[in-house]
Amino acid sequence: MSHNELGGNEPGELLAATDAVDTAGSTRRPDPLCLVIFGASGDLTRRKILPALSRLATRGSLPEEFTVIGVARTPLSDEEFQRRALEAADGGGSPEWKRRVARFSYVAGDNADPAMFTRLCERLSESDLKGGTAGNRLYYLATVPGQFAAVVRGLGKAGINIAGKMGGFSRLVVEKPFGTDLDSAVRLSAAIHADFDEDQIFRIDHYMGKETVQNILALRFANSVFEPIWNRRHVDHVQVMVAESLGVEGRGGFYEQAGALRDIVQNHLMQVLALTLMEPPGAAEGDVIRDEKVKLLRSVVVFDEKQAVSQVVRGQYGAGSIDGVAVPAYRDEPGVDPLSQVETYVAARVDVDNWRWAGVPIFVRTGKRLRHHQTEVRMVFQRPPHLPFAGKLARDLRRDSLTLRIQPDDGISLAFGAKVPGPTFTISNVAMDFSYSEQFPGQTVDAYDRLLLDAMVGDPMLFIRDDEVQRAWTILRPLQGAFAQGEPRLATYEAGTWGPEEADRLIGTVERHWRNSE
Ligand SMILES: NC(=O)c1ccc[n+]([C@@H]2O[C@H](COP(=O)([O-])OP(=O)(O)OC[C@H]3O[C@@H](n4cnc5c(N)ncnc54)[C@H](OP(=O)(O)O)[C@@H]3O)[C@@H](O)[C@H]2O)c1
Known part of the structure; x- marks a missing residue:
């Protein structure tokens, strides 16, 4: 669907607006x-x-x-x-x-x-x-x-x-990595700060250089339609997924020291979560946005020992097939211990204790050798307070959802119910789709191009501040402790699926389910 169908703007008008709000256009020269x-x-x-x-x-x-x-x-x-x-x-x-x-x-x-x-x-x-x-x-x-x-x-x-x-x-x-746990991150930070001030330091999380990650900010704060419903009164729950179909690609030795928690959750997943849930910033400036991200991360409830086991799923892939090609189990990858307990999958229920999100379950998951390479945020909205089409006609209707697709096929889609043409009042789920590559063909900028240019120009907005790093490690600390004790029990999943059954049970505790693509 084009933006003309949506609102009637001419392409020129839309691009002009885009240029005006772009804080890092290619016209900047260091x-x-x-x-x-x-x-x-x-x-x-x-x-x-x-x-x-x-x-x-x-x-x-x-x-x-x-x-x-x-x-x-x-x-x-x-x-x-x-x-x-x-x-x-x-x-x-x-x-x-x-x-x-x-x-x-x-x-x-x-x-x-x-x-x-x-x-x-x-x-x-x-x-x-x-x-x-x-x-x-x-x-x-x-x-x-x-x-x-x-x-x-x-x-x-x-x-x-x-x-x-x-x-x-x-x-x-x-x-990255900015340390491997809270203590090492604090030590690294002290070592760097001995010779460099924080405003000289540009920590890269390449996810922040991705257009669609930045577009979370644009979507939320450059529009008036989304923000009023972006809260506990309208959102039923949130799903954030960073799924990879690749395995360890010959880097088994490296991955044995990392695992999904350190490799993805501490950095990419936390960053996407913070941008999705943070409060509106006063300005698109480095420290203003980073202050809001830190505030959000400070509102994430740190697990106690019991929650670190009951609200988290730790998985590892077994043999299976991806796109019809047989792939080995993690433990059979070169450089991996045949008895390895390292997690290639993590799912968790996260709670954010603030005015906006109290009581809204946030489910996050990441894994290797999952069915598709796919990163997305899905805001799932509450059902209408009263359904006049109750019973069979609307029984299978899903909650409306807004999906921010970060990769591949960057874009946004809104799923909602519409009447199926015909004599009966049957309602079916439909989707409205915005695709970056269709709307702006050939205009994608690689994350490293953007981040390198920003560092040269001295724009810190997309870089990770020390307090963000430390807060993310603080959130993960109880999980790292539990994982080191072999808790929760390592679940296995077949490569090419959407992860272990335990993860379905986790989200099932609130009678919801993962929204998986085919
Ligand atoms: N590769 C990626 O795609 C990727 C992605 C995201 C983040 N990173 C991060 O980027 C960093 C580099 O990763 P990489 O994959 O490029 O590693 P790499 O291929 O092992 O390269 C390491 C580099 O460091 C140099 N080096 C190592 N010890 C040295 C020493 N004592 N004195 C001087 N130079 C030394 C090596 O050169 P010599 O052996 O010639 O000294 C080599 O140029 C890591 O922090 C990694 O986590 C990498």
Whole structure:
């Protein structure tokens, strides 16, 4: 359905409005800067950072005075690093990318070695003098988490964590995981804060860079139709799902240390939950929005030991098939302990104790090897107070729901009841659909493009603040404790299904059911 059918706006009018409220359009161009990538020989750099930079270059979003310095132990010459940068871009990249890459350089060394930081300082001075980068630095921690503190300390000792003689800014981009539990998150935070102030730190959760995640804000706060019903008086319950059909994809060793709780719930799921349920912010500004997210997370009821067992389902996939292809059980994946107790699935009932959501059950779930790759938020509304079409005609009618599809096929759909044409008054469920790719073909921006640009510009809105991280770990702490004790009992589910039966029973306790697609 087009927006014309909805409201009569002409496409031009709608786009103009979209431009006006966009706080991060591609017209923004950062000040001159040098990007230093720690972990420049690694997977994230090759698969995400360099391709994002190449797209930003091609789109004209990078400043003319822009250099990149790669850092890692692997001995590479500047030319070898430049060749990797070209290979990482689609089809070798545009002429503009090639022109930019010619200014990239590389410093080989260990993060624990002060001599490496001395060489880095020399390169940075060179970049400022020859490349015109004006003392502005963006340090990107794309290295293994165990190295975060060493890099930060090295930058601090070398005195390049703060503005130098030329002035300019020093910012730090931190990749997840932000610790593995509350204690380690607090330690990591203290280590980083020893050398960087919070307003210099940009913690990435790439979900926040997704258009549809940002559209939760637009949907809720740029429209007047949704907000009046976005509360306990109208919402029956909420379902949030982050489902993956992929397994551990050869990263069994990594996943054995992570599990679904740390890998997805602590970050992506909490972020989506906070944006969906938070109060309206006073402005679309970094700290205003982050204040609201933290307030919401503070209202999430922290489980006691009993609830951590009775309101949570912990699952692991067994063998099965995805799209007709047989796939092995988690325990048979390479790098996984054959007796592993690590969860690949979590479902929980969450309660939010505030004026807006008191008494509304919020059900969240995430898992690997589920039937489809699908992330969505579903607001399920209460039934009408009185159904004049009672009995058979409306018996099977589902509650109305609004689904925010985050991936794939980003969009929004409203499901409601309509009369089936014909002589009887039969009501059936129908859906009205808005699809991003149909409405804005070819306009999707990759999450890393958006987040990298925001960090360069210094816009913190889509980055995770320290208090959000710590509150999310506080919420999960009782679950981590219970899981470590083998509670609740590990449920198994067949790969290619929607998860264990225990999860159906969990939502069944309030006589509801998961809304699953076929
Ligand atoms: N890969 C992804 O898709 C992805 C997605 C989301 C988040 N992340 C996060 O991004 C970070 C990097 O992940 P990754 O997958 O890219 O890891 P990776 O492929 O193992 O890369 C790690 C990088 O760190 C460097 N390194 C390790 N120890 C070092 C040391 N002592 N001194 C200097 N350099 C060192 C490695 O280079 P040398 O061996 O050459 O020193 C390599 O360049 C992690 O925090 C991860 O959780 C990754």
